[in-house]
């Protein structure tokens with residue numbers, strides 16, 4: 001599986017703010033928003049563009065736009081903190097929603113919301129979720145997308161753990177990963193170490 005780790009001093013600084021346990025919710029959300037912009041830059045680096053004529057105050061020149069803006073799919077709750085910035089960065093994007101929460105005992109994702117276009121064939125999809133831990137939530141989301149015909153899927157994450165990366169790679173699905181870091185490991189509660197804690201709770205408070 002293609003994996004892109006965004007390697008940039010500003011991304012590292014924003015990630016540090018998110019990791020820091022002293023960052024309050026507004027600070028955490030603001031860093032996530034800014035980092036999302038950099039992740040989206042990376043996710044669209046090789047996107048196809050189409051050319052058109054644009055008239056400046058001086059002359060006609062070549063303009064560019066994405067040939068196919070992706071469908072953005074935030075995974076609730078934590079992915080909600082990424083979708084505003086992603087759709088500001090790619091204003092032509094449509095947005096679908098998936099909601100799920102891990103069971104604290106089994107660590108399996110429990111889905112509670114699915115709001116997606118019926119037919120995704122031919123449409124690139126960016127799944128937005130800051131955390132890729134066991135990979136269960138991301139693989140379940142991608143199962144839903146593939147069932148609707150998606151063949152070009154990018155998982156846009158902030159912190160990934162090796163088991164999650166492996167689960168995505170072994171899923172057999174057409175997916176690539178863009179992330180700000182691949183951390184060391186998971187702990188006994190399937191939390192990422194060193195990670196940043198619970199990305200949903202840090203933005204919105206405990207469930």
Ligand SMILES: O=P(O)(O)OC[C@H]1O[C@H](OP(=O)(O)OP(=O)(O)O)[C@H](O)[C@@H]1O
Pocket residue numbers: 075076077078079100101102103107109129130131132133134135136137138164190198199200201207
């Ligand atoms: O790779 P996994 O082991 O499946 O873990 C990652 C999932 O856990 C978090 O969501 P959580 O279940 O905490 O829900 P929340 O966003 O509502 O807090 C995170 O945002 C991912 O969706």
Ligand SMILES: O=c1cc[nH]c(=O)[nH]1
Pocket residue numbers: 078131133190191192193195196197198199200
């Ligand atoms: O470390 C983790 C693992 C799963 N979900 C989170 O929000 N954080």
Ligand SMILES: [Mg+2]
Pocket residue numbers: 078198199200201
């Ligand atoms: Mg959570």
